[in-house]
Amino acid sequence: MMSRAMLLRSALGSTLCFGNTLAIGTTNMTAHLLEPIPGESPCGPNMEYEVAFAELERAVMGRPEQQVGDSIVPAEPPNWRDVASQAVELLGATKDLRPAVHLTHAWLNIDGFSGLANGLDLLRELLERYWPQLHPELDPDDDNDPTMRLNILAGLCEPQTVLATVRVTSLVSVRGLGSYSLRDVATAAEPAEDGDAVDMATINAAFTAADPEALEQMATDLARACEHLTAIETFVASQVGPGLGPDLGALRVLLQRGAKVLDEKRPAAAEVLPEEEGDDDPIAGNAPAQRGPACPRGPIVSREEVVETLDAICSYYQQYEPSSPLPLLLRRAKSLVHKGFLEILEDLAPDGVNQVKVIQGPQDTE
Numbered sequence: 001m002m003s004r005a006m007l008l009r010s011a012l013g014s015t016l017c018f019g020n021t022l023a024i025g026t027t028n029m030t031a032h033l034l035e036p037i038p039g040e041s042p043c044g045p046n047m048e049y050e051v052a053f054a055e056l057e058r059a060v061m062g063r064p065e066q067q068v069g070d071s072i073v074p075a076e077p078p079n080w081r082d083v084a085s086q087a088v089e090l091l092g093a094t095k096d097l098r099p100a101v102h103l104t105h106a107w108l109n110i111d112g113f114s115g116l117a118n119g120l121d122l123l124r125e126l127l128e129r130y131w132p133q134l135h136p137e138l139d140p141d142d143d144n145d146p147t148m149r150l151n152i153l154a155g156l157c158e159p160q161t162v163l164a165t166v167r168v169t170s171l172v173s174v175r176g177l178g179s180y181s182l183r184d185v186a187t188a189a190e191p192a193e194d195g196d197a198v199d200m201a202t203i204n205a206a207f208t209a210a211d212p213e214a215l216e217q218m219a220t221d222l223a224r225a226c227e228h229l230t231a232i233e234t235f236v237a238s239q240v241g242p243g244l245g246p247d248l249g250a251l252r253v254l255l256q257r258g259a260k261v262l263d264e265k266r267p268a269a270a271e272v273l274p275e276e277e278g279d280d281d282p283i284a285g286n287a288p289a290q291r292g293p294a295c296p297r298g299p300i301v302s303r304e305e306v307v308e309t310l311d312a313i314c315s316y317y318q319q320y321e322p323s324s325p326l327p328l329l330l331r332r333a334k335s336l337v338h339k340g341f342l343e344i345l346e347d348l349a350p351d352g353v354n355q356v357k358v359i360q361g362p363q364d365t366e
Contacts, residue, residue: 029088029118030118030119030121030122030125033088033091033092033122034122034125034126034129037092037093037094037095041133042095042130042133043094043095043096043130043133043134043135044093044094044095045093045094046094046096046135046136046137047090047093047094047096047135048096048098048135048136052086052089052090053090053098053099055086056083056086056087056090056099056102059078059079059082059083059086060078060083060102060105060106061078062075062076062077062078062079063075063076078106078109080105080106080109080110081106081110083102083103083105083106084103084106084107084110086099087099087100087102087103087106088103091103094135095126095130095133095134095135096134096135096136097123097126097127097134097135097136097149097152097153098135098136098152100119100122100123100126101123101152101153101155101156103119103122104116104119104120104122104123104156104162105119105161105162105165106119107119108162108165108166108169109165112169112170112221113169113218113221113222113225113255113258114217114221116166116169116221116225117221117222117224117225117228120156120224120225120228120229120232121224121228123153123228123232124228124231124232124235127232127235127236128231128235131235131239134149136148136149136152146236146239146240149236150236150240150244150245150246153232153236153246153248154246154247156229156246156248156251157247157248157249157250157251159250162251163250163251163254166182166251166254166255166258167181167182167183167254168181168182168183169181169182171185171218171258171261171262172203172206172207172210172214172215172218172265173206173210174206174209174210177202177205177206177209178202178206180198180203180206182254182257182258182261184198184203185200185203185261188200188203188311189304189307189308199311200307200308200311201311201314203265203311204265204311204312207265207266207267208267212266212267215262215266218262219259219262219263219266222255222258222259222262223259225255226252226255226256226259229248229251229252229255230252232246232248233245233246233247233248264308265312303337303338306337307334307337310330310331310333310334310337311334313326313327313330314327314330314331314334335347336348
């Protein structure tokens with residue numbers, strides 16, 4: 001029988017032979033990590049009390065803020081590449097949900113939503129293939145109580161870790177325009193209290209200028225992540241009983257929100273009109289193909305959607321008709337969206353407010 005130390009060395013060696021974890025991509029690494037562990041059990045031994053396990057748990061914590069004499073040493077976030085490397089090494093020696101969840105979070109930080117989808121795929125396959133022997137093991141003396149496993153999976157919805165990372169993970173990135181996340185979109189939709197807030201027009205411009213294939217891949221990654229998340233919930237519920245499985249709804253909501261942002265802000269595919277043979281009209285014949293109408297979004301149902309629509313219109317003029325004065329008027333209209341009738345009147349026609357109050361008559365204060 002191989003010792004635990006030998007298993008770790010063997011796992012590290014196979015990882016190095018297989019290629020650098022981050023260089024080969026998370027998709028290939030997922031398949032590699034799903035291979036059975038050589039030995040008596042396909043899941044290997046429980047390594048919870050090994051040094052490597054404790055080192056991984058410390059690595060995911062980063063370094064807290066420290067005071068050294070009169071100086072404050074700021075906190076440092078985890079080195080996610082180091083976390084991924086340690087988790088991969090452990091998973092090569094033991095099939096355990098704990099390093100798998102840490103690896104999923106690391107891949108999210110390293111590869112964005114593609115990494116998250118691959119991490120959830122890994123978790124799903126580990127659960128479906130190795131449920132009886134997976135670590136932490138079910139306790140036969142306690143009616144195979146799955147509480148430890150459920151608590152580990154619940155870590156996918158920890159507000160200060162995975163969910164916080166999802167909110168700041170880039171949905172679109174364009175050189176010269178920036179990289180924008182769910183948090184940026186939410187911030188831009190709120191009335192700005194200072195000049196540092198992200199402008200929705202800039203975000204919309206980034207989506208317009210982004211590589212369509214990159215946006216399509218982003219949509220695919222979000223859909224894959226949702227699919228694996230649902231499969232995890234469904235499978236675990238089938239093992240522990242309906243309504244007793246993990247509730248991963250908080251993560252699903254964020255992923256669906258990201259998919260909705262992509263769907264709304266991705267430009268519609270341009271409609272290229274076929275050239276008619278024998279058309280001698282030099283203007284029509286040489287004019288560039290015009291962008292087709294955007295897919296209808298349905299009726300506007302909130303002030304936030306009004307703001308988004310105005311931003312989208314301003315973004316169009318900024319890119320295609322920069323000399324138009326219309327964005328000046330539209331931005332003025334945008335600033336009035338969240339105001340009441342009298343506030344709007346006072347903004348547009350201050351002298352008219354008193355006239356309205358006279359017409360309105362004295363108000364009953366009771």
